[in-house]
Amino acid sequence: MKKWRCLLGVLVISLVWSLLLDFTVYTTHAEGSPHPQKSTKPNISARGCVNKHPVYYSIDLPTDQKKVVITFDDGPDGIYTPKVLDILQRYKVKATFFVMGKSAVHHPEQLKRIVNDGHTVGNHTWYHSDFQLVSENEIEKDLLKNEKFIQEELGFKPLFVRSPFGRINDKICRVASRHNYTLIHWDVDPKDWDGRSADRILSWVKKKVKPGSIILLHSGGGEPYLDGSIKALPQIIEYLRSEKYQIVPLQEVLKMSPYEKGKKK
């Protein structure tokens, strides 16, 4: 009997130990730290990708490093993107635009302005398909179609990708991994796309923002749904600054290049 108890004890200890080891690998890889530290604490940045490809929901920063990132999806268009760019220019804020090919193809001048104004371009696919519903092969084609367009228009391959609708599953994780993309999600989503008021958008940001946050807004998606967003943007910037937040480019906090080296014209 004693022998069985002892054996059971050894089994439990080794199971716990292997789980801890596995979790350590998971968290360090997900943080993308240049100096991985052993940690068994859950890390929100790692959520989602079952095959351990990193997905950034936010960036792990010490609470005294009040840096945040603002991202804009679904543009560029000819209505809202110019307004967003004007506001960012006025406030000297650099943001990241996850561009959608099927819209960008009609507004290449806005795509170029994003880069000329000093912002970062990421891949948001061509068709904006729902990756829960399409095959891995279709996801890959959608991503690469947009990549090719961005390369032709801007002369570089982006390395940041945002999955349409924020869908994170094994298929997009494998595709991102194969093509050297880092998946960027968000932790602050005021749902500005549904026509809500500037007040609601601002109060959501106020409630959720923290050091290392990735804020999701939209710079395209059809009239009149982003009017609240355009009105809220200056207020969001002013609020963040009043709270001593610095709004920084994604690549600065991630310490990663946003474009593939050697691919720029």
Ligand SMILES: [Zn+2]
């Ligand atoms: Zn989108």
